[in-house]
Amino acid sequence: MNNTLPIIILKRLTMGLFILFGVSILITVGVEALAGDVCSAVLGQAASPETVAACQAQLGLNQPVYVRYLDWLFNVVQGDFGTSLANKREVSELLSKRMGNTFYLATAAAIFAVPLGIFLGVVAALYRNSALDHAISSSTLAAISSPEFFVGYILMAIFAVSNNWFPAISDVESAAGFWSRLYVSALPIMTLTLVTVAHMMRMTRASIVNLLASPYIEMAKLKGMKPSRIIIKHALPNAWAPIIQVVVLNLGYMVVGCVVIEVVFVYPGLGALTVESVMLRDLPIVQGTAMVFATVYVVLFLVADILSMLANPRLRYRK
Amino acid sequence: MTGTLLDIKDLLIEADIEGEWKPIVHRLSMTLDRGEIIGLIGESGAGKSTFGLSALGYTKPGCRIVSGSIMLNGMELVGKPDSGLRSIRGNKVAYVAQSAAASFNPAHTLFEQFAESPVQHGKMSAEEARASCVELFRQLHLPEPELIGNRYPHQVSGGQLQRAMTAMALGSSPDIIVFDEPTTALDVTTQIEVLGAIKEAVKAHQVAAIYISHDLAVVAQMADRIMVLRYGDLIEEGKASDLLSDPQEEYTRQLLNVRSERARKNQDREENIQLHIENISARYPGMTFNVLEDINIKVVRGRTVAIVGESGSGKSTLARVITGLLPPDRGSIKFNGDLLTAELKTRPVNALQSIQMIYQMADVAMNPRHRVKEIIGRPLEFYLGMKPEARDTRVFELLRQIELPEEFSERYPAQLSGGEKQRVCIARALAANPDLIICDEVTSALDQLVAEGILDLLLNLQKKLDVSYLFITHDIATVKAIADEIVVMHQGRVVEQGGKEAILSPPFAPYTELLLSSVPEMEPGWLDDLVSRRKKGEAPTADSIGT
Amino acid sequence: MSGNESKKLQEIEKLQKRVISGSLSRREFMRAAAVMGLAAAAPALYAKAAHAKPKKGGHYRVGLPAANTGDNMDTATNSDNFMITMAQGSVRNCVTEVDANGKAIPELAESLEPSADAATWTVKVRKGVVFHSGKTLDADDIIASIEHHRGEGSKSAAKSVAESMGEIKKDDANTIIFKLKSGNADFPFLLSDYHITIGAADKSGKVDWMAGDGTGPYSIKTFEPGVRAHLVRNPNYFKADEGNFDEATLLALNDANARMNAMSTGQVDAIARCDLKTAKLLGKKPGVEVLETEGTKHYTYPMDVRQKPFNDNNVRMALKLGMDRKVFIDTVLRGYGALGNDHPIGASQNYHASDLPQRKYDPDKAKWHLKQAGMSSLDVEMSASDAAFAGAVDATQLYAESLKPAGINLTVKRVSDDGYWSNVWMKVPWSASYWSGRPTADWMFTIGWKAGGNWTETFWDHKRFEELLVKGRAELDEAKRSAIYKEMQSICRDEGGSVIPCFVKSVDAASDKLGRPAKLAGNFELDGCRSVARWWFL
């Protein structure tokens, strides 16, 4: 190894900070563009011009956007993410709980989905154009093309309503201990696994099949190697880069993309919090979640690039 | 150790060409005895690789064996199931591919790949394989034979990789090795070293070989017997020495004659300097060393300057500097007495018009989605502002000049052969009415006979149009054929320059001599002779001049 | 014979259970017992069941709709099921409460005494009531809690109600005197408003609402807004027969489908607001009972009568006549409802104008009204979301279909569920809405129809209506009062800005392991949002 890796990481992290900065500006502009503000949203039916004005003054909303944004930025740099406008709770406290839930769900789904996706991809590549390949390919395609709430409802109908094997509602707060937590979140994990495994499987298969025309694969064949060895020893190690990319993309999706699944199973994750906070115009929370999502994005892709580097001897060992 | 090892009879192989099965190997037969080396020679499309690979019972994807028989040691390979063939491949018959760089798996070390055949075929344990690997690497003159096996392919040079691949083929002590153009991708000086190493090793191991090449001179050095193939048919077959000294067929004669020099009379004319390169030094952004160092070159109107050198010599970089793609650090370029600005963007259109370029790979030099008439017609519109009608007339004229029929104007590049593509590129350059054409390795991707045609065309056009060429090449033979003046480049510097006669006759600069001596010659035994002379120090080697 | 006996015994026990859980009336019990040949013993058996004491213990889990991440314990902005159940129904109390029969009875008050003109009310504070924090309830707490909703800077939804309470004076530590601007015989009802819960006042006379302190049967263990609340029993609660569960979990299940599934898989013991399409199927599940309660809830389509074209009563009439109410109830409510007559007083309520002719679907007459308004056809847009009421979007499309024959082209604009009440309702000219209703006609008219009211969704200002409202409130003569309210209903019906197609039954579901009072309150879902306080495990 050499010292380029730390430099790359440092560069990417700097870029990451820039991205976070950009995202926070975009979010501020976006939420400001929404009709109404947190006062009219919270006060709801009872809102009258005087009460809204009083509320705005209380929350400092009567200041110009850029002042509020700079304030926020200043505080964030010091590690203070502010309080929710709607119910005055600490954003960091609200987020940390939801974040834990979201990351738990993502991790659990990843543990099932990633190996499964890669395994199925390898199997499909090995038996390409066979009935097995077609079966795997078309069933994953069907999984890709089904809306995730639909997958969720079907799983719920089968596993919760008809058979009562798993709970329909993921009340994770009440679950104590690892196993009961896993049991309670089984259905969202399954749904998330189903919708992501297909993508990973297809990419794995495609990346491997793409390499099959390479001279070194032909060489391996001419050395009399078995098809399974050719796929696993010769094609797979060179297909890691695209596979890692798609795996990371799906890991990212597991964290940021499961709003709908959270709603279906009433799973208290970040996505649902974000959606509700957008509706409430609760800017500090929206900013907070957006920062989390963007950080996940930046970190995951950094990890992906590092892993791709490590998987590629050209980058691992220089000349 | 005599007797027929491989007996191929009436082999018919078909390929799926745009959905139709067409024969590409026409009922060819071959026998190979133990310890014998047979050379398969032919141009692209001759079916030589397909035929050679059939010795492993293998056809490329999209090809199939239709009929015939392949007997290996009395065993029929045609119709044998894959599992049966696997026990032969890499075991009884081994393969050395054209590009070792592409054929080594980038994800594994050389040793891992070496050991794969013997270990997987159950011939050796991993430890035995390692010992055998070191021994073979040593035999093939690889540096640090104990350690080089731990390297990954990208950490090893092209010539070394090709030798490692030969070692890999020998690793499981096969009866036959199929060499598929093993040195074509290498520089000329490297090629000689690899050829020498391969020959030595093959002789030492008493292994039979099928040696496939498009270069008759190379085959002449390696093979006991030669088969000349064309379009899937056998043209001529015979002992190497007989075939070279007394070819029976016209086609073989043509192949033998490709290296004949063209008589060029030196037109006496005043020195009208068209391009003047002065003190050019250049580097790529982010690089710490200069790729070009203090280059001075003059090109006279109507004459051809050849820039010759191996890969990495900086000859192509020089073309980029002249065209303005890479602004130099130092030095100036004058064209017809006017100073050319360094940056392409700042050059006036007429300066762009008067220097045109022709590329090595005609395939990627033409937009695959444009028709020939658009490709040739674009400079006409762009520089000369021609209207469609005038343009089309001129396109037809240009097509005639490059000896192609008018109806080609409606074709797409993919519908042209390699030589035709390069001709269209020439026409595109001519369309701009240039004063100077930079030809960057324009013939090196072409078959020899086709390349000859292109060179003839370029010379004829020069006579008619009085255009100058800056001819960039690695091939001394081409230089001999076309140049008025020669510039020899090595590692970014001009090693020697001057008139053709001066450069190509003694006394030579050492590098020039290395280049010249490395060009394979037709007579058998030349290689052995050269290798032994080099060993004795009578001829320069790459090491001796510090490559 | 003994086999037969024990079978009978089992049957009777089953019936008794149903009496205890409230799903079997006395008459039904008697009849069933008679069939079994136990007619003689029946009254005793019934009494035994009916007077079964609630049992203490257990962990009650209930799935509730309408929760939000912005929810908090400041009841001034509470507006829907989850927070009403949590604040008024579990953690806090009000001065009065409405019982299952629709009467206002004292809760934190010991007594409420009106003056002769019903304009001055003396309220005695219940003694010995202790907050979860240990503070003892006194008059200051009540006054501070009510004042929170009044005056400048108040952002309470109960502002108009609180302001109508006039001058509030502390007489002594346990006595408060309310001097109303005008007489109001229904004053005790006002004090049962779910916004006006009673919190503990500090020395400066302010209540720290966010702290979540209260006098109710449960105290808060954890509360995650929009997700769940975990409550534990208040051991010092002053009502002996309430607060029966050891602990209770309120789960925020905003998605109707999620609630139904949670109930049918037994993940919760009860849910509020069933999905009507599948309620009957839920009832067939073993162990689940679907509860229907007649109530005051009604769906409305309020038009902003200040805006064109709704400022023309002919247009309003045309839109009312273009509503096919029967199809609406059958389709949208799956039959769980009663015909609405474009006024907000339901058939089960006092002062309901039963002699007013029921409005019927009549597209021709609607057309005639349009012509009167000078139009041959009409294009209108309505915003709807399922946040307004379950199935609102589909219902509105149904409405649009029934309007077509009248030459009215209704475009349904589907808007986001979230933020519907803040951004759409009363912001756009016409939208879908609902009312959970109020226990008295006066209150309903005051809060939803009075000119200038915060929730007067039609922005209506009708002179005669306003006169009658004031008059009716102070009127102590029942007959006269009844006449006044009937006239008001008729005004709403023929001139009001709201299409009110139906009254809705509360359709909730509960496990048969739960015991509940024989009669459920109908003012909100799940026993008036008080299932946590009033129910128990059998």
Added chain:
Amino acid sequence: MMGPVTFLKELNFSARIGLFIVCCMAFCGIFAPWLAPYSESQIVGDVWEPIGGKFIFGTDQIGRDILTRLIFGARNTIALALLSTTVAFLAGALLGFIAATMGGVTDQVLCRLVDVCISIPTLIASLIFLSALGTAVTTLVLVIGIIYTMPVFRIARAVAMDIEVMDYIEAARLRGENLWWVMHKEILPNALTPLAAEFGLRFCFVFLLISSLSFLGLGLQPPLADWGAMVRGNADGIAWGFLHSLLPAACIAILTIGINLLIDRWVHKASGLRDDQ
């Protein structure tokens, strides 16, 4: 270059199935008003009448004929997805080509901007935009289009970068051609195939996004039928044995599979890749 007959001959069996599916759906979409037995918003029966009874595909959650809504849904869903994807590709490809051909600062700025935009989750970005701008069809098309511009930009840039290094681009630059020529005459024709392949995939993603938006109440306005919203509307019934939502879901799946079968073949041919055996 190619007649329809040769085109069909080029296709293998699975690609022909794909073509058939796509054509059928397109036909339904185009001729919806003539094909459908009822009108789009007409209520014809009770809620969730059984499949295969009086109404061949039953009725939906408020009693409309599902067959009718599926046919109209083909029109709305496909049109909406097609328009949004087109917007995304026009904008994304243009910007991607600009970034690739101009390089330097322009490239850097565009790339970083896209980095920022892409790190806001799609659903949340569309939520904010759509809440702010409303859910009129044009806004829906634009918002989804803009959101998908970002990934398309990346792909277009990568594709253009690959083409950028070709000698014919250098030849055009040496000729002195301007940026616009290089982009639309030299790069675009060669980028079409990979972009078109991507178009098909994105197209499928778009109607998944639309259905997710419908789920959150931000989809197409009723009574317009779209498959995603139909799945959503009828999904409540699954747990109770009403399988009506399987029908629109199947439509989405079938169309996705059809498009992918077609694209697979196209990509396969264009890449010149030959799978062995």
